[in-house]
Amino acid sequence: MTVPSEQAEVAALLRRLAGRDPVETHVSAVFVGPDTVWKLKKAVALGFLDFSSLAAREHFLRRELEINRPAAPALYRDVVPATRDAEGGLALGGAGEVVDWVLRMAPVPAEDFLDAVAARGGLDDPLLDAIADAVFALHAALPPVPGLDAPAAMMRVLEGNGTAALAAGLPEARVRALLAATRGWIIRLSPFLAARAAAGHVRRCHGDLHLGNLCLLDGRVTPFDALEFDEALATIDTGYDLAFLLMDLEHRLGRAAANRVLNRHAARSGDAGLVAALPLWLSLRAMIRAHVVARAKGVDQGMPYLAMAEAVLAPSPPVLVAVGGLQGTGKSRLARALAPALGAAPGALVLRSDEIRKRRAGLPPEARLPPDAYTPAASAAVFRELTELAAEALRGGHAVVADAAFLRPEERAAIESARGAAPFIGLWLEAPLDVLRARVAARRGDASDADVAVLEAAAARDPGPITWHRLEAGADPVPAARCVLGLNGGGA
Incomplete structure (x- = not known):
């Protein structure tokens, strides 16, 4: 000892x-x-x-x-x-x-810490969703902390990072270049960071939210070991708190896992705006891990984190992809499959109309809503919010995949109008009606409340002219969609 x-x-x-x-x-x-x-x-x-x-x-x-x-x-x-x-x-x-x-x-049994679960390949989609739900609940229970100068706080984190990285022996030239690039991001995002602080996103957070500080307790994802020794380091934007987990997931498991947690968290919180600062926050978190690991295990072990900190500050440009079609065509599956490969880390923000509708009702995505939640006025409000959130994320430089039926021409026109300066690609999924009936009838635990009767009624309506890319969804549409988007030649 x-x-x-x-x-x-x-x-x-x-x-x-x-x-x-x-x-x-x-x-x-x-x-x-x-x-x-x-x-x-x-x-x-x-x-x-x-x-x-x-x-x-x-x-x-x-x-x-x-x-x-x-x-x-x-x-x-x-x-x-x-x-x-x-x-x-x-x-x-x-x-x-x-x-x-x-x-x-x-x-807690050693095998129930989530870094151990990840190491044995046990972080499946339901568990990733449960992780995001636990983080959402943690943040939702915290009161806002007013008065913080969020840009100045980020600068202090950066300067501390630089001192620690150099002391840990990470390459000086790369560290100093990263410091300069990060300062530029903080300066550029200062109004945004200050606005989020004023809007109540700064709270006394966990502060050390990685997989090793999450466990399964009585089968429930439970955060523990929050940072207790420095109030300033833990009084941060909830997005910066989340970014440590996203960085850890991407490093351990790849972008798809981090993307799923980001999008589940956004579906629960409605905080689509946080994506504008994700490159900065992910880079700072990766840089922290780089010098901690370098000091504990050697410089070579810290270098992959340093490379991540550098890479996320050079994000791919944003794009808006809309996925539409009748119920049962696999829109949500396709949206989730495409999102990790699009735009800045950890991939595109997926905005699903069904999840927005549930959040507006104060419910988790899998809860069912009564028919009166589907009035024309309620649906118009959902599509309006989807369009506004998409435009906000795109203005922040982050890619978006909009997932909704888009059965009306005005809905398709509205989502296209959210593009701003970003490219737009519309994907329209089609499949035989008997295939769609079987899929809708078999759905369980999904955010969509649509049953076969809803499908039949939608199929009977004329959607108007479809100018989006039509994709056959009776089989797997992912390869064709990736081809349309120019992703790896359409490979899986």
Whole structure:
């Protein structure tokens, strides 16, 4: 163990209780027993944190309990003193002199931490959706923090990153070039960042939201181990908090996983505007991981993160793709398949009319709505919001895939008008009606409430002239769609 010498007796007590050596980081030792986990903060001062005093360790353990318990009440139990009795013996929660403080938690099987789930290939689509839902719920429960100078805060993060990256031995020329490029992004986005702060997007967030700090607790995705030692580093835009998770997903699993979480989060929150700052936020998060990994595991291990930090600051230009057609043609499947390959990291924002309708009703996408939620006025409001969100994301430089039936000429004209200066490609999916009937009848757990009767009524209406690219959707339309968009010659 590398516990400081003045904590050796307490560490030995905890080791006896746990029956094994601790899991250690540079700032803590975590003793995992069969029924309890004991966390000891090391008496260290590292510049960015100072746990060297007994009072500081008590304060930050209590703060850790306070900020994590709301999201993980079954995981975080209490903070107890390690005490020395009159005979010199040590105990937890005794009546003698307090010599240290310990956080008690419930144990979590090692295989239930989401970095371990990812490593074994277990992050399937439903679990990715559950991750996004958990982050949405975490952020939604946090009150806005007014008064933060968000651009200045990002500049402080950047300068700290630069100092740490150079100290970790990352290539100086590349680090300094990245710093210069990032400063340019912060300056350019300053009005946007300030407007988001004024709109309430700055909150006391998790601050360290990567897969290793998410677990499955009673089958539910649970965030834990929020950053407790620096309020400034955790009082941030919710989009910057989310960006750490998106960066981690893209690095570990590829762009499709990160894109799915981004789009599920946007479907729940309605915060499509955050994509304008994603290149900046993803780059800062990747740069943080680059110097942390370089310091802990060697410069070579940090270089892939440095390369990611550089790459996301040179995004592909935005494009607007609209996917329309009757119910059951596979619009949403196609939209999700295309999105990761389009535009800036981690791929296009997918705006689905069915998900917007559910969010407007305050419901998750899979909840069903009554027929009166589908009045002409309600549908017009949904399409208006879809168009507005698409235009906002495109103005921010991010690609969009709009997913709706678009059965009326005015709906198609409206989405095309959202393009601004971006290219527009419309994809129209078609399939035999008997195929569509079977697909709609078989749907379960989908955001669409359409049944076969809705399909039949829609099929009986004339959609007017279709000028979009017509794609046969009786089979898989993804290769043909990729060909239309010029993505890898139409390959899968």
